[in-house]
Amino acid sequence: MAQIRLKNVSKRWNKFIGVDNFNLDIADQEFLVLLGPSGCGKTTTMRMIAGLEDITEGEIWIGDRMVNKLEPKDRDISMVFQSYGLYPNMTVYENIRFPLKVRKVPKEQHHERVMAASKMVELDDFLERRPAALSGGQRQRVALARAIVREPNAFLMDEPLSNLDAKLRVSTRAQIKNLHHTLKRTTVYVTHDQIEAMTLADRVVVMNKGVVQQVGTPMEIYDRPANTFVASFIGSPAMNLVSGSIENGVFSSDGIRIEGLPHRASGAVTLGFRAEDATLAEANGQIEAPIYTVELLGEATMLSMRVAGELVSIKVGKDYRAEIGELARIAIPASACHIFDQSTGARIEA
Structure with missing residues (x-):
């Protein structure tokens, strides 16, 4: 033993x-x-x-x-x-x-x-x-x-x-x-x-x-x-982390707004979500921003955009084609979002 x-x-x-x-x-x-x-x-x-x-x-x-x-x-x-x-x-x-x-x-x-x-x-x-x-x-x-x-x-x-x-x-x-x-x-x-x-x-x-x-x-x-720290270290790419504020279950920051979050937290927080949990939206996406890079991975396409001063990665279908600078609308389900304390970095449970 x-x-x-x-x-x-x-x-x-x-x-x-x-x-x-x-x-x-x-x-x-x-x-x-x-x-x-x-x-x-x-x-x-x-x-x-x-x-x-x-x-x-x-x-x-x-x-x-x-x-x-x-x-x-x-x-x-x-x-x-x-x-x-x-x-x-x-x-x-x-x-x-x-x-x-x-x-x-x-x-x-x-x-x-x-x-x-x-x-x-x-x-x-x-x-x-x-x-x-x-x-x-x-x-x-x-x-x-x-x-x-x-x-x-x-x-x-x-x-x-x-x-x-x-x-x-x-x-x-x-x-x-x-x-x-x-x-x-x-x-x-x-x-x-x-x-x-x-x-x-x-x-x-x-x-x-x-x-x-x-x-x-x-x-x-x-x-x-x-x-x-764990969120940013685990995953390829790492979890997207965006600073902002949350009130009554609504997270908002420059270029991003997500409603219906099942969290009682309020004030300054960090929002996290995985690249594979986001999808393209035809209209009314939670993120609307110009494409910063397009990377073909074979099994998927990785888009990145600047959101609230951070570079955010989104994994979409392998057949997706777009040019740098084009506007992309991204949908992020509230259920896929993680909320962290902005000062300590600790996870805040729903």
Whole structure:
């Protein structure tokens, strides 16, 4: 069993706070993603779980053991890093085998376990090559196999796809998802890429400046962001956010007016809505503004307009054609709107 618990965990360097009072229970076999921009504390959190970084305050438990003072080698975890960390003078076979030698696993088990790990990541044809003869994607698969071969209770992955090109990221992401389904091991995965978080995670922890902003399933975070930071970080494109005011369920700002909002809030607020929730209107749209850009995406067309000083994106049909500068009328259902406190950024519930 590899439930991981963080209780009031903080990390400080003098006056700088890297992680502030982090509390979380990660279930056995869960795939948890730590998501946020550079410097938000996600990698520091993972390194504290691994034992590569001392904690300033709090407790970290793996299973029924508090591991604050345990060395990384004694925590029964495997790590996969952004830099592959392969030994250039060893073959792929020997790189995969190396953790077994270090941990003094009986030699008679080595070949079977190396071959099983290699098969999982489709490396059987490359076992005699050295890392220099491999592509980036193949090297990352060697790193994955080296983590798998140890058969740990938990995997920790620090931005393992960030060095790969777009096509390889997609295929390797699918491989990681399938491996988690097959191996059924607790996994903590660090990324700044919200698409990776949405596609891989059972739950996502969104962090900013060392503080947890929201914890939830990918759809909970996408559909009900806790604040404007989460709303602006999740989604491609991110949620549109427009400052204005609301009175008696009517939001208004320069170039936009939406009636029938089921909110008791009044005064200065921030309105949020997703690009895909808006539609073109022949007349009486909630937004009327000149088109700023037209982007053909293949499956859809993305329009952008300047509304209340913000650039707003709208996703419309792939066959839509328009010129920059043309007036567009956009309908936004009241049910698709999110309201946030303008001063704190916190979500205001209906």
